[in-house]
Amino acid sequence: MHGETPESGVMAAKPKLYYFEGRGRMESIRWLLAAAGVEFEEEFLETRQQYEKLLKDGSLLFGQVPMVEMDGMMLTQTRAILSYLAAKYNLYGKDLKERVRIDMYTDGTLDLMFMIAVAAFKPPEEKKESLAQVVNKAKTRYFPVFEKILKDHGEDFLVGNKFSWADVQLFEAILMLEELDAAVLSDFPLLQKFKTRVSNMPNIKKFLQPGSQRKPPPDSRYVSVVREVLQF
Numbered sequence: 552m553h554g555e556t557p558e559s560g561v562m563a564a565k566p567k568l569y570y571f572e573g574r575g576r577m578e579s580i581r582w583l584l585a586a587a588g589v590e591f592e593e594e595f596l597e598t599r600q601q602y603e604k605l606l607k608d609g610s611l612l613f614g615q616v617p618m619v620e621m622d623g624m625m626l627t628q629t630r631a632i633l634s635y636l637a638a639k640y641n642l643y644g645k646d647l648k649e650r651v652r653i654d655m656y657t658d659g660t661l662d663l664m665f666m667i668a669v670a671a672f673k674p675p676e677e678k679k680e681s682l683a684q685v686v687n688k689a690k691t692r693y694f695p696v697f698e699k700i701l702k703d704h705g706e707d708f709l710v711g712n713k714f715s716w717a718d719v720q721l722f723e724a725i726l727m728l729e730e731l732d733a734a735v736l737s738d739f740p741l742l743q744k745f746k747t748r749v750s751n752m753p754n755i756k757k758f759l760q761p762g763s764q765r766k767p768p769p770d771s772r773y774v775s776v777v778r779e780v781l782q783f
Contacts, residue, residue, distance in 0.1 A: 566591040566621035569605065571780070573773035574766045575668055576629045577617040579661065579720055581765065583633055585758035586719045587640035593764065602780045633657065637716035649711050656697075656709055656717040660724040663693050667727055671769035672777075686732045689724075694739050697721055701741040707748060714752070722749045730768055 566584060570577035572595040584591050596602055596616065605611050611618055612627040619626045622639075626632045637643035637653070644650045663685065670681040697709070706712040709721065725746050728735045736743050749755055758765055 564621070565589075566619055568593045569596065569610075569618040569620070570616050571596050571773060571777050572766070573769050573777070575617075575769075575777070576665075578766055579664065579723060580617060580619060580629070580632055580636065582719055582723045582758070583636045583640075583642070583716060585763070585765075586714075586752075586754050587636065587642060588754045589640065591764070596780050597776060599780050599782065630658075630661070633716065642714065642716045642719065644710055644715060645713075649715075652710050653715050653717045656700075657720045659693060659696070660717075660720045663689060664720075664724050664727055667731070668769070671774055682731050686728060686735060689728045689735060690738070693724075694736070694742060697745075698739045698741050701745060707745075714749075718745075718749060719755075722746065722755070727768075 566589065568577060568580065568591055570593070572593075581591070594601075602616075605616075605618065606614055610620075610625045612625075615627060617627070617629055617632065619632050626635060634643070634654075644653050666685045666688070667682065670678045670685065673681055700709055704712075708714050709717040722745075725736065725742065736746065750759060757763065
């Protein structure tokens, strides 16, 4: 039986993700679990009542989602969840110096992706302008940095020549930017090769297939559900 441990014969509980049925802050967590080859379950928040129940139960440390239930814990705060998963599944470098580089790179890509997520909640004209700014920032501020990192060390991955959380998140960011501008990588040949290399890794390839738990870009329904549940 899948997930069964030989010693106990007991089914190991899959991580359970509590969030809206969309990307938002949870998508990077989904990506990291998928990259690690970890199956997970999801409970989608559709109503204010579901959210209030989590608040009442004391499951949400600061009253916020994403929340991941795993290893007997209720984990909140996106960066904390991501760093826990990276460490648990050996995607966090071999020492403190590698770890801090991974943190710097992932903080950068998270900032970039958060700008895209926030744009979904803006009026149409403002949204268009915001997304154009994100594409410009990616091409002038973020992608040149990662291109240089790959060029300087001549290795396949960002840190320690070993696949890590930093690579997963850069790959996710690249795909999100390509949805906004298909030619966003045209001036970055090493990032193009990086994208091809990562997309061919078995766990990543699987997550890219139709029918996976990967979420599409936010649409009007997603925006209205989030607004209703969080009341803003």
